[in-house]
Structure formats: structure tokens, C-alpha cells
Amino acid sequence: MKTYVNEIKENENVDSLFLVKEKFSGITKTGNTYLKLKLGDRTGEMEGRIWTSAEVFSESFEKDDFVHVKGKMTSFQEHLQLNVSHIERVGEEAILLSDFFPMTEKDIEGMFQSLIETSQQVKNPHLCQLLQLFWEDEAFVKRFKMVPASKWVHHAFLGGLLEHTLSLSQLVLKNANHYVGLNLDLLLTASILHDLGKVDELLYTRSFNYSDEGQLLGHIILGIERVEDKIRQLIDFPRDLSTLLKHLLISHHGQYIWGSPKKPMTLEAVMLHYLDDMDAKITGIQQFLRTQVSEGSKWSAYHRAFEQFFYASTAVDLPEIPEKSDKNGLKEE
Amino acid sequence: MKTYVNEIKENENVDSLFLVKEKFSGITKTGNTYLKLKLGDRTGEMEGRIWTSAEVFSESFEKDDFVHVKGKMTSFQEHLQLNVSHIERVGEEAILLSDFFPMTEKDIEGMFQSLIETSQQVKNPHLCQLLQLFWEDEAFVKRFKMVPASKWVHHAFLGGLLEHTLSLSQLVLKNANHYVGLNLDLLLTASILHDLGKVDELLYTRSFNYSDEGQLLGHIILGIERVEDKIRQLIDFPRDLSTLLKHLLISHHGQYIWGSPKKPMTLEAVMLHYLDDMDAKITGIQQFLRTQVSEGSKWSAYHRAFEQFFYASTAVDLPEIPEKSDKNGLKEE
């Protein structure tokens, strides 16, 4: 069973799995080689030292490997340090990603099931088939369930893309029929596919970061390529429909300045942009408020991306009306 | 019964009510005074001339008066011109505003009833009382039901503010519970009151235009004053609640550059801004598409406020899947 970094106390023996975040070798005053490590998991990081057989151990693992570590937590000059007696590399299959990175608090399989069901509300057979092709693509689905929705702004946790996608598709269901003349099939399909390029844009098995092609091309281009790849496998997918769908995907950021090469030009594209942006902002702020509000304060820290503070006082607990007021609340003048 | 400008044909006799949009006096070659008028209603404008007793008639009405006109439509140098034989000023109570200005296609009383019902979902007694005070203010309610939501961008018709307000409150009901921790009472109340300053900002009984105080102060300031005026009449309205509510009202434009003196700082304020903006944009674009798309074109004219074109092809009629495709739609390769 996993022992978490933030649980280990001085003098405890440790026998668990960690991620090697840094690895340097040094020479002791007596001329021996030692290894200086930073070991981490979801809960934090700790210093580690290998004083014995350092050269042998050093060849068996690298930075960014997951490792099985045995050792004892010691205190050196007021800092805790894990004295490592044994270390060996383990494969990715041996670990649980959720031990190492923040993860959605919701059930991934449950969310995925809900998304499949939502996608089944799409009536247009071409769009149905397109979605179906994605659900049958196992490699895609595996990554789609785990990838975060962003590096740190919103849904920055394992399962984040799935959570955001499900949320957006549900918002679409709630809002599309509020207006006459919007095409629900197009909106639903686009809401499900809008960020799928993040499957290629983001890396999440060592840290949350951009892949090279994510950085150089971005999830809009990468997503269009995945969609185009599936459409090519379908018979007679109408070119007009493909163009309209892709337009929603490439315009969902809403403005050139936010990386969309086209502004929304159809009513569906306009709605998708607003709901996507609202979902990202609200959940992003909620995540920020959970971590960036000091004890006892009603105000968050300064949010550098939004260039403002947020008011954290829970509006839910609005003050009750006092008993002394008369029944209609009017002042007696 | 009203005879509309766009129905009057050459040689027809006219006996109906119109609005005087322009009024100039001139001198004929024979030295007589004549009046040159522009008369209008909801459907357009027409030229009018008073050749007889012009000086007498001239004293009895002014530009921007509603008038009862008798005359005959004549043709002069290929243009139609109403030869006016009798004209007299009528009071505002004699006309139907909807004969003269575009009007919501929905039922005003029905919408108002729905809004009242929506407002009754507010549980917090202070907010209930506040809303109640507005509904009991007859002068306010009368204007609130008729004023357009803007001069031309969105909901630019009689009843527009009511239609937009009802729409926004319904969007709030659909979206507020999508997230945990948003205060529905605050959101509902703010959605109902968010644009109420437009009651003072806009004039609509002669043309849709800004009042002087609308131009100089704007509906955010004017709305805050109306809200403050009601709150002052209530016993023990909590200062915190008042501050939170006003924050939603003043920040609902979302950005300084759009005239909000504060950016949204609470989750409720963020949601209100997005839903308000989405409703204004979508209905504004719908209105634009209805009038600014040439026959046979799939594209609107250039929208100067949004600096773009819109695609008008009704996405609703997506192409059907052809019969010849096999059951799963995959190409046979």
C-alpha cells in the first residue's frame, strides 16, 4: 500500500513507491559518491540520500522514473531526509497515477458512461457515427479519461478533460432549447469533441506539461486532425456538415487573441463559446478559491491570469431576516 | 383603425394616425406658405405636404407629435407624397405605441406574469421584499413592461427589456444548480434587477433614444439608485446582502471597457455576466440575421459592432444520411 510523503514522520521506516523528481550525484568529504534525490507523490516532495552503494543504484534508475524505495526518515540540520537503503525502478503499470497526481473527485467510469449516454442523444446519423468511432478507439478513450483539461488554469487534475467535457455537454442540453433554431446535434457533438486535441497536447504521466506538438501546434489543430482522421473513415460524411462542425471546434475560444483562428459565426458556435468559457472560468475560480484563500480571509490571493481578486465568502449563507421586522418588512416612517 | 405607411398606394385616401418625424415650412413660387412633413409609423415613413391653410395648421402641432391626418396619396416626379387636407394633434393616450414602433412578438402580460412567478422562487425574505416593492411600484412596472432593452443592438423593440429580463432569469434557473455553492436567491434577484436602470436610460415614446440622464449617467448608475431607493424603505435590509447584490448589478458587463466599474468578483457575478452576455449576443444576432441577410445569401451583412459576418444558413436542416450507406457508415476499404 502506498505511503504518502506528507504522512512520513521522523524515524519511520518507509517501503513504498515514489516518483524521482530530481537526481544528482555528489562526493562526500571522504571521497565517496552519494546520490541526492527528490522523491515525490501527490501529497508533496521529500529529500532523499543514498550513502551506500550509490554508484550501483545510480545505474538502475533515472529522473522521472517511478521507483520502489526502502529507507528510514531521518533528521539532518532540522530538515527531514530519507536515508535510502534500497531503490529500484518499477514500470508504469505497477503504480496508480492517482497516487502521484491530483485526480478528479468524481468517478471516471461513471462520468464516461454519462458522456456516452449524452452522446446518444445526437440524432444525426453522420454525427452519431463520428462519435461512435471515437468511443471505439481504445487508445483514445484511455487517454481521454485521464488527461487533465489544462496545466493549471482549470480542471488541472487527472480526469479533468472528461469532467469538463461532460459538464459542457450537460450545459448544452440545458441551454440549447432556450432559443429557437439552434441545432442540438451539432452543439452536442461539438461540446463532446471541442477539446479532444488535449489528449495529444498535454502530458500527465510525469508531470502536467505540454508535449512538443502540443506546444507547437496546440489542441485546436491537433483536435481538427483527429476529427478529420475519423471523418475520412466514414462514407459520405457531408462536406457542409464537416465544415460546420469544424467551425465550432476552431472558434470555441471566441477571439483571435485567445487562439481561435476564426471567431464564432453561427449561433451554435456563439453558444458553445459562452458555455465553454463559463464552465472553465467558474470551475477555475472554484479551484482557486479552495487553495488560494488565507485562513480567516474573505478574499482570495491575486489571480494573475484574471488580474483580480475574488471574494470567497460563501454567499450561500446569506443572513437570515431578523424576527423583529414586521410582516412586510417596510420601515415604519 | 390604423392605416400603415407601407400599405398606402397612389390615389388612395388616407384617414389615420401618424407620428410627425420632420416638419419644415417653405414658400411656393407663388409666395404662399406650405408645410413639408415626414410622417411615420412602425412600417416606414412618407413625405407629406400641406398646401392649403398651412399657416393655421402649422400652429396646431409640432415635430414629434402624434397627429390625426386626412389626405390623399399623390405622385410627384415619380415619388409618392401625401397631400394633407386636415391634420390635428392627438394625445399619447389616443394611440397604440405598437402601431408606431417595433414590439415584442410575445405577450407582454404573459411574460410579466412569468417573471413574477420566477421571482417568487426567491426564498430570502429581504430579497423577496425588495422584489415585491418593485412589483408594487406602478409607474415603474408600466415603463418596465414597455421599454426596449437597447437602442439597436439587442431586444430593440417595445417590451424588449421585459423579454430579456425574463429570458435571463430563466437561464439562471437552468444553470445555477449546475455548480455547487452558488446562491440562487442572489442570482435570481440580480437577473431580474440587472438592467432596470434602462427604465430611466431609454426613451421610447417618440423614437428609441437615450434620455439626458441615460446618456450622462447610464443604466448601471440609474439602476443602483432605484435599488438603493427601495432598500431604504425596508427594515434591516442587511448591509452585506445589499453590497453583494449591488456588486452583481454593477459588474454584470464583465469588464471596465464595457462600462462596468468593477469586474465580477463572486461566482454569482461571473455566471450572471456570462448568461447576460450570451442572451444579448444570441438574440442580437438572431435579430440581425432576420433583417441583414440578402435574398439567396447564406451570409449576413457585416456587423459593425461585432466586426464580423454571420453565417445565416439554418443549421437546423442538416443533411440526411443517404440510403446507400451501410449500417455502420464505415467506408469499405
Place this chain on the structure above:
Amino acid sequence: MKTYVNEIKENENVDSLFLVKEKFSGITKTGNTYLKLKLGDRTGEMEGRIWTSAEVFSESFEKDDFVHVKGKMTSFQEHLQLNVSHIERVGEEAILLSDFFPMTEKDIEGMFQSLIETSQQVKNPHLCQLLQLFWEDEAFVKRFKMVPASKWVHHAFLGGLLEHTLSLSQLVLKNANHYVGLNLDLLLTASILHDLGKVDELLYTRSFNYSDEGQLLGHIILGIERVEDKIRQLIDFPRDLSTLLKHLLISHHGQYIWGSPKKPMTLEAVMLHYLDDMDAKITGIQQFLRTQVSEGSKWSAYHRAFEQFFYASTAVDLPEIPEKSDKNGLKEE
């Protein structure tokens, strides 16, 4: 042989090909149907009228058709008007596009040959094969040779894309080796392919305009799809190389605000952006100066896209040094 609109004089008989730019039917005072046409070619537009057999002729052609017209130029109320006695639709193959739209002054086949030769300087076999696939795609090449580079800003004439592409590839050859460490193969290939999506973005056989998918997706997305389509046909095209190439294509506008979803992140992408922008600006200004400078003025009209005036005085003719100056030109003080 083509008779051009700007050559036709009053009372001349006309027998030539034109493009129908507008077509309306009307009723004469005597109750007969007539047709009101606007007929055009590269040199201008003229009014046309069909007074006889209008209903019969009307069924045989539509707006935007090319037509063979016989008639006589007449004068009506100081305006010239073509009195059409015969009109019939002709196919696109019967006309020369250059009779109807502005065309490059350079030789299209010669430019294309130069571009092929330039592309042969690419050494990397993958990139060679990719370019080769495009050159073998006859439908593509046919459009690539004719499409303008833009609707009106720069190279807005038939053959414009080819002319701009050749110019850019030559600029790349001149500048790439000025710095150490830039990859010429990548730069050359990207310069040749950078705007190829314009083949799909722009229509040029009736007027210079955007296609629906051009408007909704834009040439960057459309170009990426064409490139991806070719790469898919190649064995083992390296993913890294594909990513780097696509990065140059999508970032060549240089800024989000100019429609690039990524900013240039490699040295090659930075250079491509500058040279492309310089070529577009300089040739765009040259085109503007040719048409937008009043007789006798040294200044152009106001350029609305660049928000400035340009100085048109030909700097080439700098003043000669006067004979009276001494040999080193210094003042004698």
C-alpha cells in the same frame, strides 16, 4: 475577340462575351416584361436592357453566368445603356478568365516552372516527396496557378497566389543562409506551402470572394488539411518533421490577433513570418500606389487597413548633385 466594356462607345454594335453581374426583371408602362442587367468584364461594368422577348431570354441565363451578348450601345438620359437583342449562356470553357478579372502581369507557366525548380533545392527526401505529391495533383495545380492571394489587400489578381509564393520562396533563398543554423529545407518547403489553403478559401471564377468553408475555417486550417492529406499518403514521414512543418504553416501570420493559433517558436518560423509579411506589405502598397494616388499628388489616398497615407513620390529619382559643389562636398566655412 473580346470587346471590352471600357472601349464601347455610343451607337456601336456589340457582339462579345460578358459576365452577368446583376439581373432584375421589371414591367414597362405598357405592361410588358423587360430585363435590367449589369454586364461586366475586367475593365468595368455597363447597364443593359432587354426590351424584346425578355421572358424567353430570362429563362436561359442567370446572374453570375457568362453570356454571349449582341446589341447596340444607346444613350438614355445621359447614361449609356446596352440595348440587347440577343443573349445566351456560354460555359466557363468558352471564356478567358483574364478577360474578366485582373491578372498577374507575369507569365504563369514561367512562374510555375521557377517554383518547381526552387522546390528542387529541397534536399530532405520526405519534404521532396511531399512537394512532389502536390505537383502531381492536377486539380490542385490548376487552381494553385490561378487563385488570387487575397480578396483585395495584396496580390489580388489571377495568378496572385503563385506570384506571392514564388516571391516568398526566393526571399527565403536570399535570407536563410544569412544566419547560422536555420534549416533551409524546412523554410523552402513551408514558403511554398504556407498559403496553399487559399486554393480552397477563395473563389475567383465569378468574383474574388470567400468560399463558405474559406469563411468558416480559413486558409490556415484548410491548408493544414491538404498537407495532412498528402503526408498520410507517404511512408514513414517523420512525426517530428511533420510537426515542425505544420508549426511554420500555422504560425506564419505571426500573432494571435492576425489569426495564427500559435506564435512562431522556431527560428525558421520567425523568419518565414517576417519575409511573408514584408512581401505582402510591399507588394500590397505598390498595388495601392498604382491605383490610389491622384494625378499630380505625391501622396496616396488613406489606406484603411494600414491606417495611414503612403508617400508615392518615386524615390528612385533622387536629385543629382549640382556641379558647383567642390570635390568633397564640404561647405567652405
Place this chain on the structure above:
Amino acid sequence: MKTYVNEIKENENVDSLFLVKEKFSGITKTGNTYLKLKLGDRTGEMEGRIWTSAEVFSESFEKDDFVHVKGKMTSFQEHLQLNVSHIERVGEEAILLSDFFPMTEKDIEGMFQSLIETSQQVKNPHLCQLLQLFWEDEAFVKRFKMVPASKWVHHAFLGGLLEHTLSLSQLVLKNANHYVGLNLDLLLTASILHDLGKVDELLYTRSFNYSDEGQLLGHIILGIERVEDKIRQLIDFPRDLSTLLKHLLISHHGQYIWGSPKKPMTLEAVMLHYLDDMDAKITGIQQFLRTQVSEGSKWSAYHRAFEQFFYASTAVDLPEIPEKSDKNGLKEE
């Protein structure tokens, strides 16, 4: 011979020249005055202490002086510290600036000779004479050869202005004849003179910094004054030519926001701006990539002025085509 800071090891004796970067005096626990110094050269900085005769030595040198130092490198609480036994001020003529500041890797005299030769391609006699006056101005030439092109953005090393100027003039030679109608003489002269005001704007003999007049007036104004000063010495320099030349100099930043009081209005000014900007960006990025890419990373640090990351992987080494592909590289489908 110079001993460099980054070469000195514990317990070594030092006898070399350094620049005094900081100088503070303190009191030891025993009540004696000591001096705390920061001494530097091109390779870094080190701490220094004078424990003996501190008051006497203190009077003989100041911060920003070059000094001859004798002493021994010691270790105190894990930090190295030079124990200074002797120190005395030396004049600027005693040192080599390149020992103290980064310097171009190219040969200054060689570059200057190339620039002279380039300037000799100018045919217009007025412009020739103008350039000649600059080359004959020894005080100017001395600074022109050494001054960096900027404080830190690009060419931020001794000889940087010369290197950038030569590079730009060569780019002009390569690109000017690509278009018809650009005046090479004007372009060449402006490229050579465009940044000459930096001779007055930047200080480089103590640190790279702005002079007071550099900060208050900037190199565009200072450059114009130097050019005007030379033109005044010439007979009959045409006013038109002077205006056109100055226009290129003041508009070369391209936009108001980048400090140009006029935007480029002639074709020559447009080209000069693009080539200057391209040269500054590409060499600036190259310099950034050399220092701001972590070991093993393909990505640079975040560039704050350009607000982005750069991709550092050398594109030169594109992947070779694998042997197994068939001769035309097409997939066998």
C-alpha cells in the same frame, strides 16, 4: 595577464585587474573598519574583504573603478571570499574592455572594413559624402565600433551595434533588388545610420546602461541630431533627400508603440523596418537560446519581452529518410 573570476579556486593567490561593483565599509566586532567589496569581470563576480589598512585603501578607489588587486581566495562558511592584501585604482587605458564585458565573437576591424566597403556601393554623391563624414569622425568611429546594440535584448555585447549594422546593410543588399522601384542608395545609407544614436544612448565602460540623455531623448532623436549635424557641414544637401533619409531613420521601429514618432510611409522605410526587426529578433532569440535552455531540454525559458517560449531543438538535424521506403516514398495501399 588577466585572471578571471570563474577560474579562481580556494587558497589560490590572486594578482589581477577587476572592476569594483560594490564597496561598503563595516565595523568588526573588535571595532576596526573593514571593507566589503564585490569585484567582477566578464566571467562573474566574487566577494572581497579588506581587513587590514581598510581606511587607507578606502580613500584610493571608488565603486566603478577598475583596480589592481592582490590577495588570496579563502573559504568562509562555505562561501569563497577574496582576502585582499593590496588594492589600487588603475586607469581605463590599463585594461581591456573585453576582459570585463561580453564582446562580439567576430573581428571588429574586419566588420568595420566590410561596412566601409558596403557603404561604398552608395552612388548618390550627397549620401556618399554624408557617410564619408561619419567615417572621418574619429571620436564617433571609436564609440561606434564598441557600443552594444542594446542593454540586453539583442546584440548586447561590445561591438554589437557594428555587428547589427553590418548585418542589416547586407540584408538590404540581398533584398532591395527583389522589388522594382526601391532606392538602394537610400536604403543602404539608412541601414548604416539607422541606430547610430546608440553611440550616445548607451554607456558600456562600467556596465551596459543608458546615459541620461539616452534615457531622456532616446537613440532616434540623438541619431537625428548627429545626422543633421553632418548634413549642415555639406554644401547643397538636398532638403528632399534629407527629409526622406530622416524619415527612414525615425520610422524604423515601425509603430508608435515601439517608439517611432512616424510609421513607415515609403517602400524603403517599410523594408528597412522589416529587415531591422527580423535581424534584431533572430539574433536576439539565438542569443537567448544559447543561455536560456536547460541541459537536456528542447525548450527555452520563458522570454518575458516576447511573452513566449522558444523551441530550441536544432532543426538542422532533420531526420534522415529510412532505407526501407520505396523509391517514391508512397505508401503501398
Place this chain on the structure above:
Amino acid sequence: MKTYVNEIKENENVDSLFLVKEKFSGITKTGNTYLKLKLGDRTGEMEGRIWTSAEVFSESFEKDDFVHVKGKMTSFQEHLQLNVSHIERVGEEAILLSDFFPMTEKDIEGMFQSLIETSQQVKNPHLCQLLQLFWEDEAFVKRFKMVPASKWVHHAFLGGLLEHTLSLSQLVLKNANHYVGLNLDLLLTASILHDLGKVDELLYTRSFNYSDEGQLLGHIILGIERVEDKIRQLIDFPRDLSTLLKHLLISHHGQYIWGSPKKPMTLEAVMLHYLDDMDAKITGIQQFLRTQVSEGSKWSAYHRAFEQFFYASTAVDLPEIPEKSDKNGLKEE
């Protein structure tokens, strides 16, 4: 005596001076040459025709000449047209510029005298001498008294620069001593010289327009050159003082985006910018209100440069307090 365009009535004989604003020659139906003119003065423009001896007259004057015209005002198709019987060119010395262009309503010599007196408050001898040199430069003073301060934004009339300069120097006198530590001499001198480059930037003897060097260099650069030219004539003008003064001149627009190559960096430069901008805005708005407010309206037309409307109702006439209020004005509650 001048007969003004807006005073001439049908059938009147005209014998006065005008400016030729347009001049075209045509051929009458009978094959004779005639001239079509547009003649103007300060009060407007009128059409003119020369039917007789047109070819002879045509050689004696050109567009932009002042001419002595004899003729008779006739009416043709409801438009007035001057039938010219005689026309001949007159020199500039024969006319009063104020007959042809709007002119300050203040006394030019009186304003100039006030400015001289204001300049005599400068105590610093270097600055005194500098100002003195300008006042002794007759060619400069002649233009300085007449040139408008801008083409149309503010003080766009003859004498406008002088009026604005005097106004600014008086504002400086009123505000400089409001704060401790601002140098009045520097502020006064800079206020007097801040826009002097407009003497070269603007043409005003045919229409208000930019000179070529005005357009290409702008009044900031042109002004610096005039100041530098004078300073060069003075002995020992301190370099520091010159730098500080020029800094005020080049930074007085306040922002890069408004064409200043440096932002104000001294307290004097900050104040000069604010007062200059305030004077230009207030007088510009006053001028706009005088011409751009419709009869009976309280609102100006839309001001395109400032992107807003202005409220024209004269605030001076604030409502008087009614008699019925009690002495302290409090409501009796």
C-alpha cells in the same frame, strides 16, 4: 472690398477675389472648350463656368491660384453658377488670408505681445537667449503668428498655434507654483516652444494641410531641429539644460501611441503634457460644440476622434433655487 461666397445671390454681378479650388476643361455640345471651376473663400464654395475665351483664360491661372474674378451669378437647373466674364491671377500679397480661411477671433499682434511678455518671466539666461533668438527670427515669427495649431482637431484656424501657445504658457504660470520643486523657467520655455515645429508641418496658404516634411517627419522632429539650430548659435548653452528642455518637447504628447518617442520622465514634463492636452481637448470640444450641435438639441454630433457625444447644454445657466424653499433648504420631514 471682398464679396463673400455666401452673400452672392442670383443675378448679382460679382467683382472680387477668390481661390481656385478646382479647374477642369470640357467641350460643349457645339465643340467649344469651356472651363468648369470651383471658387471659394472663407465662407464657402461656388461653381463657376467660363464659356467665352476659355482657352485664353485657362493659360493664365491654375488650381490653387488666387484670382480676380468678374462675372454674374446665374441659376442653372436649380443650382447657382457663376458665369465668369473675366479672370486673372493675383499674387498672394494682394489678398488677405483671413478672407479665405477661418481666423482666430483674438488679436494676433496683441496675443504675440502677451507671449513676448510671458517669455520675459524666464529668468535663466540661457533660456532667455534661446527664446530671444526665436523672436528675432523674422521668417519664423511671421509663420508662427499665422499657422493653425492643427488641420482640424483644435485651434484649426489662422493664428491658432499662437493662440494655443499663449494659452498654454498662461496655464503654466497658473499651475507651476501649485507644487513645490517644479522649474518654472523650463516649463515656460517648453510651453512656448512645444509645438513650434508646426510652423514647418502645416501649410495654410491654400488649404490647411500637411507639408511633405510635416507628414514624413512630424512637428516633434521638426521642432527639435529648429531648437537645435538656435542652440548651436549660443555660447555655452549647457548640455544638461538642452537635454531637459528637449525631453519636455519630445514627450509632450504623453504616450508612444500619441507619437511621443519618450514618455514624460520629469515633473515638468508630466505637467506640460497634462496642461497641453487639457487645452487642446477643451478648446477642441468648444470649437466642435459651436458647429456640431443641431438646432434645439442638447447633444453634439458624434465626435469621431474622441468616439463619443458631448453634452452642449450650457451649464452656466444652472437653475435658480425656487423661492418657496425654506432658508436652509432642508425637507421638512
Place this chain on the structure above:
Amino acid sequence: MKTYVNEIKENENVDSLFLVKEKFSGITKTGNTYLKLKLGDRTGEMEGRIWTSAEVFSESFEKDDFVHVKGKMTSFQEHLQLNVSHIERVGEEAILLSDFFPMTEKDIEGMFQSLIETSQQVKNPHLCQLLQLFWEDEAFVKRFKMVPASKWVHHAFLGGLLEHTLSLSQLVLKNANHYVGLNLDLLLTASILHDLGKVDELLYTRSFNYSDEGQLLGHIILGIERVEDKIRQLIDFPRDLSTLLKHLLISHHGQYIWGSPKKPMTLEAVMLHYLDDMDAKITGIQQFLRTQVSEGSKWSAYHRAFEQFFYASTAVDLPEIPEKSDKNGLKEE
């Protein structure tokens, strides 16, 4: 009498009042509770420790309390630390705010008296009564005299709002009559009331910070509410006058982007904005120069709000003219 933090030396006994800026409790190695404090006043902060009876003392005061402290200054590991032997909470009435926060150097009562006198120059009886109501509101006046004008940008000291308000009203008196047609009464009243919402926006009795309603609503909204509250108490205050006055208050920031919901639309509003901005900038820069210029430097630190450096060299001491110049200062050429 107050002992100030920056005066206390090692080994001194302390018996004075301080503000508790931080308060944490810890456990000594021997298992006893101790308190770790940060104590401050206007002159700085110091560390404090309570080793004895810590738990008892801890209950008697909190962070942000003013306390009476007895103890002795000791040195621990080169840092000074106050060893507290006694501590107890005191009420706000026991302290002088000016002992704890920076305060205007001017006399508060004197400034207030000047402001009253200035306000008496207002002739319009409605505006007089309005001002009078504010002066009679003791709670308002008390805060108005003490509140700073901002948290840190300008007038960030006790009495700052009063000082800024008085300064602005005096600037109005100096500048209003410089132009014809500005209403002095309106300008004076608005200058006095323009920032009064800061009385509610800022907290200053523990640190300079925003109140919750200050952050959520801002001083423009809060000020309008206070003005409206007073106007409501007056008989027959004209609605037009109220609208004009409020327009000046809400537009005084000048631009949307600076938080004004309306841009200045009257001449008075334009002037008020310029003078207010000038006063804030100049006094803000003066305050910045006093603290942010290094010894011996002529340049300030980088000002992050204004994004520039300021030149600090006192321009007052301009160089004197040297004796050797001849009487008119001209060079002898």
C-alpha cells in the same frame, strides 16, 4: 510617550504602545508554549517573543490589536528581538493613529478650514446646501479628515484624501476661469465631492486596505450613494443639476478602462478629469521620488504602475550662465 521601533537599541527596556501585526504560538524544545509576535508602528516592525506565561497573555489580545508592551530588546543570532514581559490590549482611543501610520505633513484642521472656505465660493444655493449637509455630518467629517486618498499610489497617508481634495479644489479655482463658459459652482462642488466614496472604500485604522464594500463596489458607487443620500434630504434639488453633478463624479477617472462607467461629456467633466489626474500623478511621482531613488542616483526605481523610470535630478538647480559669455550669449563666428 511613544517609543518608536526604529529607535530601540539592544539591551534597552521598552514600555510603549504597538500594533500586533502577527501572532503565532509555538512550543519550545522543553515543551512550553511561547508566543512569536511581530510588533509595529509608523517607523517599522520588530520581532517579539513571550516566553513566560504565554498562554495567559495569549488570551488577552489578538492580531491587529493595539497593545501596551513592556520588555527588553535582546539580540539572538545577530537579529534583535523584543523579550516581552508584559502585554495588554488597549483601546483605539488610547493611541494616536499618526504614531502608527504615515500622516500628512500639513495641518489637518488648517486644510479642512481652507476647504470650507473654498466651498463657500459656491454661489448656487442648491450646491451650497448640499456641501453644508456634508460639513454638518460629523461622522463623515471625522473620517474625511483622516482617510488616505489611496492604498499606495498617491496621497497614501492619513489626511491624504483631505490634502488631495483641497489641492484639486484650488486647481479648479486657478483654471476654471481660463476658459469662457465653464460653470465654477459645478466644478468646485464636484472637486470637493469627487472622491468622497473613499471614506467608505478604504480602511486605515489597522493598515491601509480596502473594505469589503470598497473592493466590491468602489468609491465611485459609494460616493454616489452618499451624495444621493444628502440630496434626498434637500427640498427641490433640481434633477438636472443632480444629473450634471453626478456625471462629473462618475466620469472623473476619464476612461472606462480606469473604472469610470461614463466618459466626461461636459466641459466641466473634462477639466475635472485632467486636473484630478494631474494632481494624483504629480504628487504620486513626488512621493515615489522621495523613497525610490537610490543614494547618488539621478533615476528612480522602475514604477510598475506607470511602467517607466522617473528622472529625479532636481531641475530647480539649473546651471548658471558662465561669466565668460558675452552679453547676448551669441557665439562669435
